[in-house]
Amino acid sequence: MVKTSGVTDAPRHRWRGVAFFRRSLLILFVLGQTAVACYYLLWVLPYHGGTWLELGMTALFAILYAWIAIGFWTAVLGFVLRLIGGDRHALLRRHSSEALADTPLAKTAILLPIYHEPVHWTLSGLKAVYRDIERTGHIEHFEFYILSDSRDPNVWLEEQATWHALARELGAEGRLFYRRRPVNLNYKSGNVADFLRRWGRRCKYMVVLDADSLLSGETVVRMVRLMEREPGVGILQTNPTIINGQSLFARLQQFANRFYSTLFATGLAAIQMGDAAFWGHNAILRVEPFMKHCGLPKLPGFGIFGGPIMSHDFVEAAYMGRAGYEIWLETGLGNSFEESPPTLADELSRDNRWAKGNLQHLWVMLREPGLRFAHRMAFLNGIMAYVASPLWLGFLILTTVEAARMTLSPIEYFPEGRVGLFPLWPEWRPEWALSLALTTLSLLFLPKFLAIVDAVLHRYARKYGGFLKLFASVLLEIVISVLLAPVRMWAHSRFVVGALLNLSLTWAGQNRTEETTWREALVTQLPGMLLGGFWSAFAWSLDPLFFLWSLPVAIPLLLAAPTAVFLSRTGPGSYLRDRGLLSIPEELEAPLPLLEDARRFRAAEAGDHLLSPFEQAVLVPRLNRLHQALARNHRRGPRRAELEASVHRCLNRGAESLSSGELSFLARDRASLEELHAGAWRAPDNSYWGQCIGRKNRPQGPL
Known part of the structure; x- marks a missing residue:
């Protein structure tokens, strides 16, 4: 264990016992519920699991159901903890506000790694963060580093010019630095590693931002003080809130993030405790152990399991935990912000990169010695975020094969794998199938309504426009999420296959303003639309009842292109915002000085556009x-x-x-x-x- 001079070890030992109890309870609930659901499924199937096909369906169902159940019980735990006044074992609960305020600050670096981002927009956000820290009266404890990986000369020359002008405007010469790596190696983690090799020993802590990150000065100061009070903590992660959504798609994402994360983040933090994940940004890291223990090796395997690690954050958290340090997600810090991709196409483009990076974690999870069990489970959860889609697609394929076999083939009284002298009679239990479908849907949607109950009990529904508008916003978000689920399933399935085949990817800055064109939507969504149409037609040819069962998946796939175009438009987003739907507190209340500064700085004239x-x-x-x-x-x-x-x-x-x-x-x-x-x-x-x-x-x- 890491020595913690001046701070008692008792709280650090106590939380491990609490975490073990909570995780055991979660596993018990998830496995028990999954076992009951699989029992129902076996009795729904005609041969009750008596064929290899039905056993395959049951195995896929068990994996998918368990994964959904984990999210459900995480939200339930968050709801219960908020009902009793919060998690008394949270990191912030160990220290009073007065004790934190009296804690001296240590030198901290604010890092902004960038790669082909909109220069004026991105550095205006950093300017807002600088001004907000300046308002705390502690700017002398912070240094700012713009770390560029941009290759296009018209981008990095603009970065250099904007940085120089910004340093002069802020009076931040000697405090605001810019570096562009001549060789772009190992993605963002390589950029941060380059900074650490050159300047890592200048600062005790570093706060890592994304290009769209905004972190309030008060939050940054509290994070540094909390790290000073907790020498055993290696990484402290905030829970970022999505803001500034303009398109309908971005507004849906920011509403879901802002409203539902109240329960999910509370439950997740309570389960992970000191074994939390690191999301790569809006977090503070202890520099010395990070430099010593979190260097990323190149994977020695083949295909995607060879070469540099693309998604570095989970791996760095696991290495920090292996070294004996704690990683905490602290939801009570607040005022941590980021932005969402404005369109479905941009989200899927990002997911294509993340799918490959998360699949690489399979090698780390299985081959790296000494990692904590909680971090291996975090790897598995990240992998399942993308592998769940081809598993769901596989389940639909097996279901279609089963329906086709029951329709086109004679009944098999002695199916393959059946042992015994007596025939196996197929049975249909439609009422059980309906019950199973409803209980599965409840796992997905009940946490959303629990969030409404939480808003009413804690009297913050007015921050979302009042109860009626909040309820309508949740219903709207559910409808569109149902429409998007099959589209994401098909896209993620392709991404997983592409990753396993080690297809090359391009890594570029995120689109933040452009809407999706009809041409782009048709080109990207046409394969899924054809799949949905073919499957629906085939289902109709088999059985009208099976056709109806296929519609919740087939219809969203058929409507994928118009859905993508419509959601990318800012007009519908503005229309709903003007009527108080999909609103978040940051829009309805007086904006924080940080957010007001960021909006004003980004809206200012960026300079001459007549010359490159x-x-x-x-x-x-x-x-x-x-x-x-x-x-x-x-x-x-x-x-x-x-x-x-x-x-x-x-x-x-x-x-x-x-x-x-x-x-x-x-x-x-x-x-x-x-x-x-x-x-x-x-x-x-x-x-x-x-x-x-x-x-x-x-x-x-x-x-």
């Missing part, structure tokens, strides 16, 4: 000097002739004549930037650079 960042780096004297100061001298290396040729071509034929890699190489060379600046200003008026100068001199805003 590369053109500005060449022409604008101030920016040219800045980029020269950040560049290096590459003329002494073997590529001098290549640089000189690229400069000559750029001056004579313009930046459009060079590839992105060539432009990036020029922008990283000090002498090339100097030559380009001097040559461009001497260019004739009718040349490429002469026309750029003409656009620059138009009165279109500050450069």
Whole structure:
């Protein structure tokens, strides 16, 4: 165990016993309920599990039902704990507000890893976080690091210019830093590792943000103080709230996150306790043990189980736990925010990457020694988030085969696998099937209505527009979730197969504004639409009753393209917001200074749009000097002739004549930037650079 000088070990030992009891109770409820459900299913099936096909259906059903039951009982536990006043074993309950306020702060780094994000929008969010920490009066304890992995020169040149302007505006020289890695290795975890190798020993803690993260100054200060009071804690994770949804899809996501997480996050934190997961952002980490124990190896296997780990956060939490440190999810911290993908297409694009990363965790879960059982279960839960879809698809396929066999083939009185002299008579129990379906649906939807009960009991329904609007919002969210479930099932099934085949993926910044076009929706959703139509037609040919049973899956697949387009529109989202539906407290109450700052900073003019960042780096004297100061001298290396040729071509034929890699190489060379600046200003008026100068001199805003 980690030594905790100045803090008693007693609470740390007590929580493990409480966690063991809670987890055992959860397992008992889940397995018991699953056993009863499987018993019902066996009696619903014609041969009561007497064939290999029915045994396969029962096995898939058991896995899926147990996974759903875990979520159900987690929400129930959250409801019960809130009913009795909260979890008295939570980390924040150990310390009074006065004790926390008297705790000195330690040097903390705020990290913002970025990769091809909207520059003005992203750094305006960091500016809001900086200002909010400044309002606490403790800014001297914090340093800020923008860690870029961007490869496009027009992106990273804009990042450098915006960072420099922001540091001057905030008076944050020597406190706000920017670094772009010349070589992009190991994704986001490699970016953070690069920071730790260079500057890790400067700070005791680091707070990791995402490009869309907003974390209030008071929350950051409390996190640092809580870490100071709890030396045995290696990672402290907040529960981020989704905000700023504009499209109907994003508003649905933010409502579900904000409203349902009250129960789910409370229950999850109570089950995990000091063995919580790390979600990669909006969290504070103890730097020294993280550097010592959380370095990620390359997987030694084959296919997706070889090479760098894509989804690093769960693995880092497991390694931190293996080293004896605790990882806590603290729902009481609050004021932690992020944003949702604005469209279904963007969510599925993100899920495609996450599916591959989560499947890699199977190797870590099975092969890494010394990991805590809770972290292995966290890996399994993350894997099931995507594997559940092909399992569900497999269950539907087996059900279709069973229906086809019962319709097209003669009854088998002695089915394959049957042992004995007496025939097996097929039986149908439709009333049992209906009961089983209703109980399964209750596992999915009852927690949503428990959240309404919780809102009424704790009198916060008015924060969502009042009881009636809250109830209507929940019903609307349920209807659309039902429509989206088969679409996600089909997409995730393809992602899992693609990941297992180790198909290559592109990693890009997230779309935050664009709506889905009809062309894009039809191209991406057409395979699922064809599948839904074919399956429904086949079900009709077999049996009208089976056709009706297939409709809840087939209809959403057939409507996938119009659903994706409609949900991506901001008009329906605005319409519902104006009527108080799908609203969240952050919209109906006076906004926090952090959120108001972020909105105002992001809405401000981003600068000149007539010239590309590369053109500005060449022409604008101030920016040219800045980029020269950040560049290096590459003329002494073997590529001098290549640089000189690229400069000559750029001056004579313009930046459009060079590839992105060539432009990036020029922008990283000090002498090339100097030559380009001097040559461009001497260019004739009718040349490429002469026309750029003409656009620059138009009165279109500050450069």
